[in-house]
Amino acid sequence: MTRKSRRLILIAACGSVLALAVGLILFAMSGSIVFFRSPSDIAQQNIAPGTRLRLGGLVKDGSLRRGPDQSVDFAVTDTNATVAVQYKGLLPDLFREGQGVVAEGVLEPGGVFRADTVLAKHDESYMPREVADALKAQGRWQEGGPNKGGPGTGGPAPKPATASTDSTLGARSER
Amino acid sequence: MIVETGHFALALALAISLVQTVMPIWAARSGDPALRQIASQAALGAFACVLFAFAALTYAHVTSDFSVQNVVENSHTQKPLIYKISGVWGNHEGSMLLWVLILTLFGACVAAAKNAVPPRLRANTLGVQGLITVVFVLFIITTSNPFSRVIPAPLEGNDLNPLLQDPGLAIHPPLLYIGYVGFSISFAFAVAALIDGRIDAVWARAVRPWTLTAWCFLTLGIAMGSYWAYYELGWGGWWFWDPVENASLMPWIAGTALLHSTVVMEKRDALKVWTVLLAILTFSLSLIGTFLVRSGVITSVHSFATDPTRGVFILAILVLFIGGSLTLFAWRAPLLRQGGLFAPISREGSLVLNNLFLVAGCATVLVGTLYPLLLEMLTGEKITVGPPFFNSTFVPLAIPLLLIVPFGQALAWKRGDVLAAAQRLFAALAVALVIGFAVLALTWGGPVMAPLGIGLGAYLLIGSALEIVARARGYGASRTRSLGQIGRRALGLPRSAWGTALAHAGVGIVVLGIAAQGWATEGLGTLKPGQSLTAGPYTATLDRVGPRQGPNYEEAAASLTIRTRAGDEVGQVETGKRFYPSRKMAVTESGLLTIGASQVYASLGEMGQDGGVGLRLYYKPLVLLIWLGAVVMALGGGLSLTDRRMRVGVPAKAKARPIPNAVPAE
Numbered sequence: 018m019t020r021k022s023r024r025l026i027l028i029a030a031c032g033s034v035l036a037l038a039v040g041l042i043l044f045a046m047s048g049s050i051v052f053f054r055s056p057s058d059i060a061q062q063n064i065a066p067g068t069r070l071r072l073g074g075l076v077k078d079g080s081l082r083r084g085p086d087q088s089v090d091f092a093v094t095d096t097n098a099t100v101a102v103q104y105k106g107l108l109p110d111l112f113r114e115g116q117g118v119v120a121e122g123v124l125e126p127g128g129v130f131r132a133d134t135v136l137a138k139h140d141e142s143y144m145p146r147e148v149a150d151a152l153k154a155q156g157r158w159q160e161g162g163p164n165k166g167g168p169g170t171g172g173p174a175p176k177p178a179t180a181s182t183d184s185t186l187g188a189r190s191e192r
Numbered sequence: 193m194i195v196e197t198g199h200f201a202l203a204l205a206l207a208i209s210l211v212q213t214v215m216p217i218w219a220a221r222s223g224d225p226a227l228r229q230i231a232s233q234a235a236l237g238a239f240a241c242v243l244f245a246f247a248a249l250t251y252a253h254v255t256s257d258f259s260v261q262n263v264v265e266n267s268h269t270q271k272p273l274i275y276k277i278s279g280v281w282g283n284h285e286g287s288m289l290l291w292v293l294i295l296t297l298f299g300a301c302v303a304a305a306k307n308a309v310p311p312r313l314r315a316n317t318l319g320v321q322g323l324i325t326v327v328f329v330l331f332i333i334t335t336s337n338p339f340s341r342v343i344p345a346p347l348e349g350n351d352l353n354p355l356l357q358d359p360g361l362a363i364h365p366p367l368l369y370i371g372y373v374g375f376s377i378s379f380a381f382a383v384a385a386l387i388d389g390r391i392d393a394v395w396a397r398a399v400r401p402w403t404l405t406a407w408c409f410l411t412l413g414i415a416m417g418s419y420w421a422y423y424e425l426g427w428g429g430w431w432f433w434d435p436v437e438n439a440s441l442m443p444w445i446a447g448t449a450l451l452h453s454t455v456v457m458e459k460r461d462a463l464k465v466w467t468v469l470l471a472i473l474t475f476s477l478s479l480i481g482t483f484l485v486r487s488g489v490i491t492s493v494h495s496f497a498t499d500p501t502r503g504v505f506i507l508a509i510l511v512l513f514i515g516g517s518l519t520l521f522a523w524r525a526p527l528l529r530q531g532g533l534f535a536p537i538s539r540e541g542s543l544v545l546n547n548l549f550l551v552a553g554c555a556t557v558l559v560g561t562l563y564p565l566l567l568e569m570l571t572g573e574k575i576t577v578g579p580p581f582f583n584s585t586f587v588p589l590a591i592p593l594l595l596i597v598p599f600g601q602a603l604a605w606k607r608g609d610v611l612a613a614a615q616r617l618f619a620a621l622a623v624a625l626v627i628g629f630a631v632l633a634l635t636w637g638g639p640v641m642a643p644l645g646i647g648l649g650a651y652l653l654i655g656s657a658l659e660i661v662a663r664a665r666g667y668g669a670s671r672t673r674s675l676g677q678i679g680r681r682a683l684g685l686p687r688s689a690w691g692t693a694l695a696h697a698g699v700g701i702v703v704l705g706i707a708a709q710g711w712a713t714e715g716l717g718t719l720k721p722g723q724s725l726t727a728g729p730y731t732a733t734l735d736r737v738g739p740r741q742g743p744n745y746e747e748a749a750a751s752l753t754i755r756t757r758a759g760d761e762v763g764q765v766e767t768g769k770r771f772y773p774s775r776k777m778a779v780t781e782s783g784l785l786t787i788g789a790s791q792v793y794a795s796l797g798e799m800g801q802d803g804g805v806g807l808r809l810y811y812k813p814l815v816l817l818i819w820l821g822a823v824v825m826a827l828g829g830g831l832s833l834t835d836r837r838m839r840v841g842v843p844a845k846a847k848a849r850p851i852p853n854a855v856p857a858e
Binding site for chain 2: 042085106
């Protein structure tokens, strides 16, 4: 076998594995990507029922209803629009009314969002970033606004988990 | 005072690292071997300084010195001692300090390993390593100073994020960082070779132990992180394809490829340019991982604090090292002489195929991780690339890779014989197929992929065992059929052979564990004391729910008795919800009952008004094999490291260049 044919085989092997990888990526990209939508997006856009998406916003105050066998209903709002959500399972530890939440699932024909995953914040002072951005886009976000300090309402999202909204911390001596 | 000294030590480390960077270059120009020695001394000095700085920060944390910002934000007087220590790296500033500590530790190890590395290569490697240290220490000092003070000092700290108060997470970051940062040495070796314009088997032999060490620790670190996510996050999943997990997986995949290509280079003096490129890519992926996790572009439990200046700084570091090294590669790689030839069907050929699939798999993970970020940056559209994407891209690439693992080992170097290899593996293939189909028949109506996965895992395990048997039996004239002799010869095989077999068997064990998750089942319900919930073959009965007081938390704990369907008691499980008042944060503590390699997993939900509690119960068959397999892989790597070949000094084969003493230094 000549050097040339060896090289050809090598290039062919590289090419075919590369083509396989690219093909798989394109195939997966077309089918398994989930878009993020705010309640306003859902109200404005005509989203086909059955589309898998991520819904983000605040859990509407007073909307949480518990059913039998750990099924729960709640509403997600960005204050302009509200979407009813159904979920069956354990809610995350930091799930509370008035807080940011991201639910992943399917929009049903009746306009109810059936979630199979509910994500809340990792930390007391985080807001899921998508939610914060969506709220900002709706003009419902004020930096250090009325939400400040209250347990669970959280500060602006891209903020240090422990940045001193708490006056007991005092000022940073340097940074 | 100690805190200020620590800060000063860090600044001193910066200065020493600068010396470490400059000296080898100067030495190369002036040809004075004494200057080269300085690089080694500097590497040791930098390590000592960073170690002191790290110890100073640890001291501040252990003594709860709340005049230090970092301690205030992440500690609490009531916190148990182990978490006071792990809290040092449970935050952005401290974890970066740990990063640099490990960076300088590796530098010091290279400096101390006098015989393992030829002096010229060592000096250049230390120079590159010094440059990395300079940049990262600069990053810490300018944007993430862990030693800054608070005036006035508060009386109590904010406590560590309760999710991080866990023994698993106390050791996860050091393990992961040794892995991540360990690849910096492979990178430094590669860049040193490019600067020198010379690379050979001696280089491969020198770089391999470092890569292998880093790889072993990264394997353990990823496994630890995965196990932590499994039991701490309460969702019962062991891998979420979360960007942060991907950030650690990508260097691991590239590092695995690097390990295999250095074997080819060491044995056959081939794949030189490719190996150098892989070493650069592996560390680049570590840096990208650091950027993704630390810059706050991804919100996760790891993004402790996000600050745009840090993100920009890390991005600049990325551009400097990745861009710089790739430019150097493009410029200097053509100088590297091509080495040994081999036929496409040979051990080398199979290792090339291994590298191709690993790199392609790594690329799909990279695309899936970065695509959402790029799309958001360009269009503002927010998308999630979740498990379905990775399952339909990475898995189809991993399966052929796993199929060629035993196959490649059965092929000879230089020119292999497919038929002979197939003959040797016939037993493994046949037994694996029988096992796969038997499991499929036994669980008819269940998942289809899972039995195939079991078959694949069995194939890998048997393939590894056959490899040892084949080597022990010998080839050609020395071939033996006596069992006793095979056993004796097997024991006499080099440790690296056993290490390889063990690591590949570990992969098989992981595959078995993953495949078995196809049969995982779960139950969900609202329970009052006395009521039960079923998942798979087990039933959990709620005995009682009661409050409990921990050192820095209050807990509502539920006790469950696990029984088989027949009613025999298997054991007790406790799951609870902990509330940490200092952070006003609740965390679910899942309860695990281990039965063989399987687990019953209970996770407590909310308390209802009527005294019922929400409970999720999972049955996870053979789930422990996933992490056990990773440990076996790391053990295999460790065993290889103890091989004589790894320890014995490299013969000074390189012809010493005549020192150009005619040119006096200006």
